[in-house]
Amino acid sequence: MLRLYDYLASGNGYKVRVILRLLGMPFERVEVDIVRGESRTAEFLAKNPEGRIPVLRLEDGTHLFESNAILCYLAEGTAYLPQERLARAQVLQWMFWEQYSHEPNVATVRHWVAHLGVPEEKRALLEQKRALGVRALSVMERHLEGRAFFAAERFTVADIALYAYTHVAPEGGFDLAPFPRVRAWLDRVKDRPGFTPITQA
Amino acid sequence: MLRLYDYLASGNGYKVRVILRLLGMPFERVEVDIVRGESRTAEFLAKNPEGRIPVLRLEDGTHLFESNAILCYLAEGTAYLPQERLARAQVLQWMFWEQYSHEPNVATVRHWVAHLGVPEEKRALLEQKRALGVRALSVMERHLEGRAFFAAERFTVADIALYAYTHVAPEGGFDLAPFPRVRAWLDRVKDRPGFTPITQA
Numbered sequence: 330m331l332r333l334y335d336y337l338a339s340g341n342g343y344k345v346r347v348i349l350r351l352l353g354m355p356f357e358r359v360e361v362d363i364v365r366g367e368s369r370t371a372e373f374l375a376k377n378p379e380g381r382i383p384v385l386r387l388e389d390g391t392h393l394f395e396s397n398a399i400l401c402y403l404a405e406g407t408a409y410l411p412q413e414r415l416a417r418a419q420v421l422q423w424m425f426w427e428q429y430s431h432e433p434n435v436a437t438v439r440h441w442v443a444h445l446g447v448p449e450e451k452r453a454l455l456e457q458k459r460a461l462g463v464r465a466l467s468v469m470e471r472h473l474e475g476r477a478f479f480a481a482e483r484f485t486v487a488d489i490a491l492y493a494y495t496h497v498a499p500e501g502g503f504d505l506a507p508f509p510r511v512r513a514w515l516d517r518v519k520d521r522p523g524f525t526p527i528t529q530a
Numbered sequence: 531m532l533r534l535y536d537y538l539a540s541g542n543g544y545k546v547r548v549i550l551r552l553l554g555m556p557f558e559r560v561e562v563d564i565v566r567g568e569s570r571t572a573e574f575l576a577k578n579p580e581g582r583i584p585v586l587r588l589e590d591g592t593h594l595f596e597s598n599a600i601l602c603y604l605a606e607g608t609a610y611l612p613q614e615r616l617a618r619a620q621v622l623q624w625m626f627w628e629q630y631s632h633e634p635n636v637a638t639v640r641h642w643v644a645h646l647g648v649p650e651e652k653r654a655l656l657e658q659k660r661a662l663g664v665r666a667l668s669v670m671e672r673h674l675e676g677r678a679f680f681a682a683e684r685f686t687v688a689d690i691a692l693y694a695y696t697h698v699a700p701e702g703g704f705d706l707a708p709f710p711r712v713r714a715w716l717d718r719v720k721d722r723p724g725f726t727p728i729t730q731a
Contacts, residue, residue, distance in 0.1 A: 378669045379631055393619055395626040402619035418594055418603035421622075425596040428630045430580055454655070468579045 331356040332386040334376065336363050338444060340436055340493035341396035342383040343527045347489050348403045350525050358530060364444065396493075397424040400486040409486050416481035423479045423487040426468075427494075434462035436494040439501030462498070466508050469495070473510035477517060484521060492518045497527065532557040533587040535577065537564045539645060541637055541694035542597035543584040544728045548690050549604045551726050559731060565645065597694075598625040601687040610687050617682035624680045624688040627669075628695075635663035637695040640702030663699070667709050670696070674711035678718060685722060693719045698728065 331349070333356050335342040349356050361367045361382050369380040377384045377394040385393045385402075393399050401424075404410035411417045438458050441447045447455050469491065472479065479487040496515050499505060505512050518524065532550070534557050536543040550557050562568045562583050570581045578585045578595040586594045586603075594600050602625075605611035612618045639659050642648045648656050670692065673680065680688040697716050700706060706713050719725065 378672050379627060387616070391616065393616075393623060395623045395630075397626050398619050398623035401622050402615065405615050405618070414603065414606050415588070415592065415594075417606070418599050421602050422594060422596040422599035425598050425626070425629055426580060428626055429596075429634070433630070433634065471579050 331388070332359060333357070334359050334361050334368075334373075334382050334384040334386070336361055336368075336382050337528070337530055339363070339382060340497060340527070341381075341432075344396045344489050344493045345383045345385060345399050345403070346529070347493075347525060348400055348409065348486065351409070351521075351523050352403060352407065353523075354403070360530075397428060397486075397490050400424070400489060404486045409484070409489070411481045411485065413481075419480040420485050420487045424490045427487075427490045430461070430468070431465040431491065432494055434458045434465055435498050435501065435503065438462055438503070439494065439497055442502055443500040459502070462501070462503060466495070466498070466503065466505070466511060469514075470508045470510050473514055478514070484518070488514075488518055493527075532589065533560060534558070535560050535562050535569075535574075535583050535585040535587070537562055537569075537583050538729070538731055540564070540583060541698060541728070542582075542633075545597045545690050545694045546584045546586060546600050546604070547730070548694075548726060549601055549610065549687065552610070552722075552724050553604060553608065554724075555604070561731075598629060598687075598691050601625070601690060605687045610685070610690070612682045612686065614682075620681040621686045621688045625691045628688075628691045631662070631669070632666040632692065633695055635659045635666055636699050636702065636704065639663055639704070640695065640698055643703055644701040660703070663702070663704060667696070667699070667704065667706070667712060670715075671709045671711050674715055679715070685719070689715075689719055694728075 331354060333345055335358050337360065363382060367373065368382055374380055376392040379394065383396050383399060385399045387393060393402060401410060411420060438455060441451065441455060478484050479491060492515065495511065532555060534546055536559050538561065564583060568574065569583055575581050577593040580595065582595065584597050584600060586600045588594060594603060602611060612621060639656060642652065642656060679685050680692060693716065696712065
């Protein structure tokens, strides 16, 4: 059986839980306490040298890491990842954008505010990241003009990747009120049959 | 003809130049002075709402952004991007890792040190990023034990993505001496037929 090394509050872990459940693939979930350093032990680093969850252990024992690469692996050959060359590249475009311009800001602010606390010396960096997070939400709002989903004119792994930290952005203090298209898209994603909440272990 | 919006010193732009030349695809290169804000004009934001180079304009007028998504688009159907599901996912795994854990540290330190200068208020952040950059190089060194390339047991777009900022890391003050496997891999990549230097416009 597939085994997912995971952390329940993690949006990156959540992405993998969502696709596994949408595809009806059974898996064993192993909770890794990242705040207590359980992803930085020698044993865990043998699974992912970067020391992060999620990691997916395949049937053959291979450990795959990077949440968006795992999404693509699991969605290969399904409607969630287009075969057509340009549509596929546009799905990847938004997934790379998510990891570079969205996650380090929206997710990090939420993690500090909601889980770790913000030490005084990180205040200035937090505010920089908050501004970049608002900028990322603005880029999403702009792109969603006239579009129901991010790429390929349908629901894909790009939407799963972007939903993960956008829908919990308010936990980091982000106000989604100025982003009506983002809010409508969040509802469209959430209401899909079989789409499960981040709290479901 | 394909048109590449580019900045000569950018490793992200360089990735696209490398694959286009390896594949023998003619293209028109448009230099965008990112330091002077030319990637943040309204005209440029219509091409990429994030306001970054590289952007590839396809024959049909579509603008594709995110360097690693462009790499995948151009390499689709060639030896540089495997068809096999797991090998393809492992290529993506290292490309997502590059954008999240390598580029924001190794590339940003180089950009500040070599191009922008480091203002006093960024000193502490620079040193944090330098430490994370060294950590990224260590992850690469560890992964290259017993391997010639990063994924799929051959030269792929993952190697192009990782080469781009690793080979110029010394411009940011990174010492590659402690990473002999990384240095040997850099030589293997550089010596491939048709592989062009970052200075080639």
